[in-house]
Amino acid sequence: QVQLVESGGGSVQAGGSLRLSCAASDYKASVYCLGWFRQTPGKQREGVAVLGTVGGGVTFYADSVKGRFTISLDNARNRFYLQMNSLKPEDTAMYYCAADCPRFYMPYVMRSEEWTHWGQGVQVTVSS
Numbered sequence: 452q453v454q455l456v457e458s459g460g461g462s463v464q465a466g467g468s469l470r471l472s473c474a475a476s477d478y479k480a481s482v483y484c485l486g487w488f489r490q491t492p493g494k495q496r497e498g499v500a501v502l503g504t505v506g507g508g509v510t511f512y513a514d515s516v517k518g519r520f521t522i523s524l525d526n527a528r529n530r531f532y533l534q535m536n537s538l539k540p541e542d543t544a545m546y547y548c549a550a551d552c553p554r555f556y557m558p559y560v561m562r563s564e565e566w567t568h569w570g571q572g573v574q575v576t577v578s579s
Contacts, residue, residue, distance in 0.1 A: 453478045453550050453568040460546060460573030463538055467577070471533040473548030473570055479504075479526070484552045487522060487533045488563050489544035489575075496547065498561030500533060511560055515541075538577045545572045 459471040471487065478485070486501035500522035503509040510522055519538075524531040535542065551567040552560055559565050 453482060455548050455550060455568055455570035457546065457548050457570040457573040460575050462576040462578065465539055465577055465579050467538050468534070468536045469538065469575060470535065471546055471548070471573060471575070473531050473533075475529055475531065475548075475550060478529075478550050482551045482568075484550070484555045484560065485522075485524065485531050486549045486552070486560070486566065487546060488549055488566075489542075489546045490572075491544045496563040498563065499546070501552070501555075501560050502531065503555050509555070511557060513561065535575070538575075540577050540579045542575060543577050544575060546575050547572045 454476045456474045463469055483504050487499045488496045489499050490496040499516055500512050500520055502522045502524055519536050521534045548570040549566040552565045
């Protein structure tokens with residue numbers, strides 16, 4: 452059973468940076484995609500950045516974070532990360548890491564209902 456635990460959330464001023472970390476267990480043999488999603492109250496959980504674990508590490512990003520956020524994987528440490536730079540107040544949300552998706556292509560890969568395993572979430576708050 453894949454288990455995911457996020458860390459690294461917090462509060463930051465606009466323009467600042469944060470790095471989220473997701474510790475992942477038992478994923479290497481069966482999981483081919485890892486990702487980060489976010490959710491604000493009353494809204495659907497949305498894909499932020501996703502990464503394929505094979506085939507060169509293909510990535511997809513939401514248009515709203517392209518050029519600012521970077522997803523990466525450290526297999527040696529069993530962790531993957533979301534580096535968030537140039538943060539904006541609209542990036543404020545609960546962020547979740549996720550693993551295992553059946554269709555690693557757009558638009559399905561950015562849909563939360565496609566993903567199987569989830570972390571508990573961490574809050575990111577960006578003040579203006």
